[in-house]
Amino acid sequence: MFNGIIYERGVIKKVIKRPKGINLFLKSKIKLKRKDIGISISCDGVCLTLISVKNDYLEFYLSNETLNRSKFKNIKINDRINLETPLKYGQKISGHICQGHVDTVGKLAFIKKIDKSFLFEFYVSNKDRKQLVEKASISINGISLTISKITKKGFQIWVIPHTYMMTNLSILKKNDLVNIEIDILSKYVKNYFNEKK
Secondary structure, eight states: OBOOOOOEEEEEEEEEEETTEEEEEEEEOOOOOGGGTTOEEEETTEEEEEEEEETTEEEEEEEHHHHHHSGGGGOOTTOEEEEEOOOOTTOOOSSOOBOSOOOEEEEEEEEEEETTEEEEEEEOOHHHHTTOOTTOEEEETTEEEEEEEEOSSEEEEEEOHHHHHHSGGGGOOTTOEEEEEEOHHHHHHHHHHHHHO
């Protein structure tokens, strides 16, 4: 379980293809030791299990299921990844509850700088768009954000300068893909009422 507040990033350094997945190696200054092997880490919003750590290198295994549901099927060496360690009991939640279960992949339509903030618009499938709720939380590449507007092809968010600089949102370009996890509360409530119809 995570809260979508990003303090750390990593850089993809090696990808080993397996018959039914990949082993992913990234370099990061995040403070993890051998005793942390087995914990979950949010990697661009995807909950992955740490399988090895040596110096500043972290290793994860991604199954084909994870690859097919995330932007990691298009991962490249030197891609920068947002990282978050799991919440601890009693820890303050500054963002929103994120499970690390990515619902879909979105595409960046545009970015506009307005005053000191940034307006982002993302495209998603019509099926996923129907799950969105204006002013609800949403996780994009593991970052807790708020949907400001539902559009014909997706949704918009506003990003403050601090979040922009602390995450890989600052390096996104038009048509780049992002991992999206829809707010669990809005998703479950919508599903409940859809079943009642």
